Amino acid sequence: MTRMLIVGPPGAGKGTQSKRISEELNIVAISTGDIFRENIKGETDLGKEAKKYVDAGELVPDSVTNRMVEDRLTWDDAAEGFLLDGYPRNLSQVAAFDEISSRLDVKLDVVLELTADTEELTSRLVQRAETDGRTDDNEDVIRHRLEVFQKETAPMIEEYRQRGLLQQVDGLGEIETVNARIMDALKA
Numbered sequence: 604m605t606r607m608l609i610v611g612p613p614g615a616g617k618g619t620q621s622k623r624i625s626e627e628l629n630i631v632a633i634s635t636g637d638i639f640r641e642n643i644k645g646e647t648d649l650g651k652e653a654k655k656y657v658d659a660g661e662l663v664p665d666s667v668t669n670r671m672v673e674d675r676l677t678w679d680d681a682a683e684g685f686l687l688d689g690y691p692r693n694l695s696q697v698a699a700f701d702e703i704s705s706r707l708d709v710k711l712d713v714v715l716e717l718t719a720d721t722e723e724l725t726s727r728l729v730q731r732a733e734t735d736g737r738t739d740d741n742e743d744v745i746r747h748r749l750e751v752f753q754k755e756t757a758p759m760i761e762e763y764r765q766r767g768l769l770q771q772v773d774g775l776g777e778i779e780t781v782n783a784r785i786m787d788a789l790k791a
């Protein structure tokens with residue numbers, strides 16, 4: 604059983620690789636971004652609350668996100684391990700997640716970071732905007748999401764490095780190539 608996080612800048616391919624990892628390790632992939640997008644589409648209360656932040660490329664307030672993740676982790680499908688994609692995303696969410704982990708008695712095995720350079724990321728995201736139609740994939744919002752990543756998420760990744768949980772994988776290359784690198788890193 605594996606309990607892990609996948610982290611990395613917007614456009615690094617977390618979603619694509621998460622899907623593969625979850626199939627290969629037989630664990631549920633939980634993406635906070637996907638949950639927000641589904642709720643926005645379904646016009647639920649959570650969606651109404653999250654929409655303005657998501658569309659602006661801002662983080663949804665921690666209180667909302669932490670509660671949502673804790674609830675999701677109590678579902679049956681997370682009992683045999685999980686892959687969290689997009690959470691925690693800043694140091695305050697790491698502190699909240701520490702508490703959630705101890706309440707639910709789930710200890711993290713590994714934090715996988717997908718790395719990629721900013722120029723490649725921007726062009727991937729602009730391209731994705733054309734195919735997926737994500738409302739937060741326009742150039743200004745993309746730039747802002749990258750800034751939020753540098754400012755809020757990079758320090759959180761450093762925290763996991765210091766805890767000895769971080770495995771870094773180069774996210775540039777074919778989907779298959781990156782997937783093979785990830786599987787190698789997870790064996791280590």
Ligand code: ADP
Nearest residue numbers: 613614635636656657661662663668689690692
């Ligand atoms: P990406 O990392 O490619 O920008 P995500 O799907 O992970 O895309 O996230 C999209 C948006 O959802 C974020 O810009 C943010 O508004 C919201 N979001 C996702 N995860 C979190 C989180 N852990 N905390 C706060 N907001 C989040």
